[in-house]
Amino acid sequence: KAGVTQTPRYLIKTRGQQVTLSCSPISGHRSVSWYQQTPGQGLQFLFEYFSETQRNKGNFPGRFSGRQFSNSRSEMNVSTLELGDSALYLCASSLVGRGAFFGQGTRLTVV
Amino acid sequence: GESVGLHLPTLSVQEGDNSIINCAYSNSASDYFIWYKQESGKGPQFIIDIRSNMDKRQGQRVTVLLNKTVKHLSLQIAATQPGDSAVYFCAEEGGNEKLTFGTGTRLTIIP
Numbered sequence: 001k002a003g004v005t006q007t008p009r010y011l012i013k014t015r016g017q018q019v020t021l022s023c024s025p026i027s028g029h030r031s032v033s034w035y036q037q038t039p040g041q042g043l044q045f046l047f048e049y050f051s052e053t054q055r056n057k058g059n060f061p062g063r064f065s066g067r068q069f070s071n072s073r074s075e076m077n078v079s080t081l082e083l084g085d086s087a088l089y090l091c092a093s094s095l096v097g098r099g100a101f102f103g104q105g106t107r108l109t110v111v
Numbered sequence: 112g113e114s115v116g117l118h119l120p121t122l123s124v125q126e127g128d129n130s131i132i133n134c135a136y137s138n139s140a141s142d143y144f145i146w147y148k149q150e151s152g153k154g155p156q157f158i159i160d161i162r163s164n165m166d167k168r169q170g171q172r173v174t175v176l177l178n179k180t181v182k183h184l185s186l187q188i189a190a191t192q193p194g195d196s197a198v199y200f201c202a203e204e205g206g207n208e209k210l211t212f213g214t215g216t217r218l219t220i221i222p
Contacts, residue, residue, distance in 0.1 A: 006154075031208050033209070035210075035212075042212060042214050042215065043200065043212040045209050045210065045211070048207075048209060055207070056207055056208060058209075090154050090155070092210075094208065096208065099143075099145050099160050100145070100202075100210055102154035102155045102156070102157075103154050104153055104154045105154045
């Protein structure tokens with residue numbers, strides 16, 4: 001069974017631009033969560049989607065948004081990029097209550 | 112200003128010895144806990160989980176212990192190998208699919 005797939009693996013963007021990251025969960029998993037990982041803040045929860053609905057949201061500004069499609073694939077978008085948005089963005093999928101499995105992440109660098 | 116990185120606790124263990132990684136969690140309502148291993152450049156890898164109705168769970172070479180009284184979690188790795196070198200995170204979940212991660216411990220296996 002294929003794992004969680006995130007694309008792209010690496011991105012370089014300029015301040016002020018926007019970016020869209022993609023995540024394909026493990027087949028059968030309907031919950032998709034997004035996390036930001038930085039050396040300064042560790043792993044921080046962004047949001048979680050289940051059946052195309054956002055169920056949980058972390059403490060990030062409105063520039064961070066996401067969505068989930070009917071096939072459970074998810075995208076997250078960051079608008080008006082700032083230098084501090086440089087991070088590893090991780091997607092995790094789960095069967096409800098059975099643990100989250102992570103993808104390899106997208107390394108975003110904002111210059 | 113200068114950003115301050117998280118100070119990761121470190122643990123160095125001789126190859127073949129056992130290691131114990133500790134974690135204090137914050138939410139007494141958390142009922143599900145997971146240990147993850149993260150190698151450089153990769154996403155967190157699920158190692159073992161435990162529910163709050165248990166105090167011990169064993170996997171292959173790994174054991175997780177849960178002490179709800181003092182909100183403490185530990186991961187024991189038996190007969191450590193060079194491939195065990197990584198950062199280990201504990202995560203807690205309060206029933207809403209949102210994981211809250213600890214800061215992590217860097218484990219180094221000395222050949």
